[in-house]
Amino acid sequence: MSISRRASNRLIVILAGLFVLVIVISAGLGRFFIAPQAVVRLFWLRLTGGIVPDELAQASLVLFRIRLPRLAGAALAGSALAASGAAYQGLFRNPLVSPDVLGVTAGAAFGAVLSLFWGLSPLMLILISFSFGLGTAMLVGFLAQKAGANTDSNLALVLAGIMVGSLVSSATSLIKLLADPNNVLPALTYWLMGGFSAVKEVSLFITGPIILAALLLLFALRWRINILTMGEEEARTLGGRVALSRTLVIIGATLATAATVALCGPVGWLGLVIPHFARMTAGSDYRLLLPVSILMGAAFLVVVDDFSRLLAASEIPIGILTSFVGVPVFLALIRRGGTK
Numbered sequence: 627m628s629i630s631r632r633a634s635n636r637l638i639v640i641l642a643g644l645f646v647l648v649i650v651i652s653a654g655l656g657r658f659f660i661a662p663q664a665v666v667r668l669f670w671l672r673l674t675g676g677i678v679p680d681e682l683a684q685a686s687l688v689l690f691r692i693r694l695p696r697l698a699g700a701a702l703a704g705s706a707l708a709a710s711g712a713a714y715q716g717l718f719r720n721p722l723v724s725p726d727v728l729g730v731t732a733g734a735a736f737g738a739v740l741s742l743f744w745g746l747s748p749l750m751l752i753l754i755s756f757s758f759g760l761g762t763a764m765l766v767g768f769l770a771q772k773a774g775a776n777t778d779s780n781l782a783l784v785l786a787g788i789m790v791g792s793l794v795s796s797a798t799s800l801i802k803l804l805a806d807p808n809n810v811l812p813a814l815t816y817w818l819m820g821g822f823s824a825v826k827e828v829s830l831f832i833t834g835p836i837i838l839a840a841l842l843l844l845f846a847l848r849w850r851i852n853i854l855t856m857g858e859e860e861a862r863t864l865g866g867r868v869a870l871s872r873t874l875v876i877i878g879a880t881l882a883t884a885a886t887v888a889l890c891g892p893v894g895w896l897g898l899v900i901p902h903f904a905r906m907t908a909g910s911d912y913r914l915l916l917p918v919s920i921l922m923g924a925a926f927l928v929v930v931d932d933f934s935r936l937l938a939a940s941e942i943p944i945g946i947l948t949s950f951v952g953v954p955v956f957l958a959l960i961r962r963g964g965t966k
Contacts, residue, residue, distance in 0.1 A: 636915045637907070641921040648925045649701070650933050654691050659684045698834070699825035700931040701924040703890050704900075706837045706882035708923025709844050711897030712904065712916055713879045716851040717872060718780050725897035726882040727784060728876070729791030733762025734887035736798045739814050743801050748824065752832055752888045759884030766790050767876070779872075819943030820891035822931055833885040840882035841920060847875055848912040855910070893927070893944055895952025900926060902959050 629637070654660035660668075668686050671678055678686045702947040710725035718727070726732065737758025741751040769790065770782040798818075805811040845850075850871040853860075886893070929943075930951065934942045 628912060629911075630963060634731070634908070638916070638917055639922070641918060641925075645701075645921050645925045647695060648928050652697055652928050653689055655932055656686050656688075656693065657849055658685070660689060660864075669826065676736035681874065688760045695827050695830055696822045696825050696931065697928060698830055699822045699889055700928045702830075702834060702837045703822075703886045703893060703918040704896060704923035704925070704927025704962065705841060706886045706923075707825045707893060707897040707927075708900040708904070708919040709841055709916060711883045711899035712912070712919040713844050713847075713851060713875050713899075715901055716855045716912060717875050717879075718791075719785065719855055719857070721902065722898070723784075724895075726880060726892075728787040728790065728880065729762045729794060730759045730880050730883045731887050731892050732791040732798070734759030734884050735818060735892050736762075736794045736801075738817060738891065739798050739801050742817060743805055743810060744814050745810075747833075748826075749828065752829055755888035756836070756884050758881065759887055762790055762794060763876070763880040763884070783876075816943065817891050820945035820948075821934065821941065821943045822890050823941055825890060833889040836885040837882055841877035841880045842886070843874065844882070845916060846919075847878065847918045851912040851916070852874060855912075887936055890944070892945060893948055895948045895956070896923060896927060899952045899956050899959075901910040902956075 630737055632739070650662050650665050653665045654662055659791055664682060665832075668678065668689055670676070672690065707725050711723070714723045714725060715721055734755045738751050738755035740758075741754045746754070766783065766786045769786040770779065773782045792874060802811060802814055805814055819906075854868070854871055855873070883897075900923045901915070901919050904915055904922050907922075908914045908918040927948075930947050931944060934944050934947055
């Protein structure tokens, strides 16, 4: 399915408008309710440098100190995971591929669990988690390169990712086994479920630029991903630099995934399901599919985080809700595809 340029622009504008609407509504939801018009007014005053009236002083504090960092974290994480999932699905030409295919999620989670086990600061947790995620991806690439002469390069990457991811997950389980069951283990278990309750301005300051840079890289490579979806032989025939393009796509998706896990913990299913919705809406052309995935992923995770905050008296981990939503939706997609 291909969409005209005019229809593509209209779709992007509609999705961007829906995303802004989701942000405005979500910013007002919570135990301290802020009306949408008050949210818009506070944003306008902040942008123009206006003085906040006394009746909106408390709302301004809640909005900009508590809710806005959380909303920004959810939007960044959703866009990063959706873009990474879409890029990997095109790179490996497999609709079942998700952002953790190379073991990055498992590696970053192990780094965070290790930091919590040692009692390190939240800042160190983010840095170590991100470093372990990148280190896992580099190890997978090294193992795949060693096996590349004897097997397909994409297959070697997937197999190496499965093996290393399984090994790192076992190491995470070992840390949980050794952790203090009263003080440390609950924190480890809760973090591994994912969530945005701990997202602060400092964590966004570290991970935000990395995610944005990774998204810009993937966006710049969207036409190269179109070529990679045709396979290595066809891509070379068209004059594409396959090795370089594949490496850059993996770097962008890996950076986005590792930074996201360091920011909020593992968030499952989003990077697998959202690209399918984007593909059903925008077609398979990555020039449109990638920005649509970014907007859909950002809006989706912000909405899910709203339910996480509001469904119960205590916050529900985001990973639980994405699984409850993702699994039935993906089964429906499989059934729909099988019927066709």
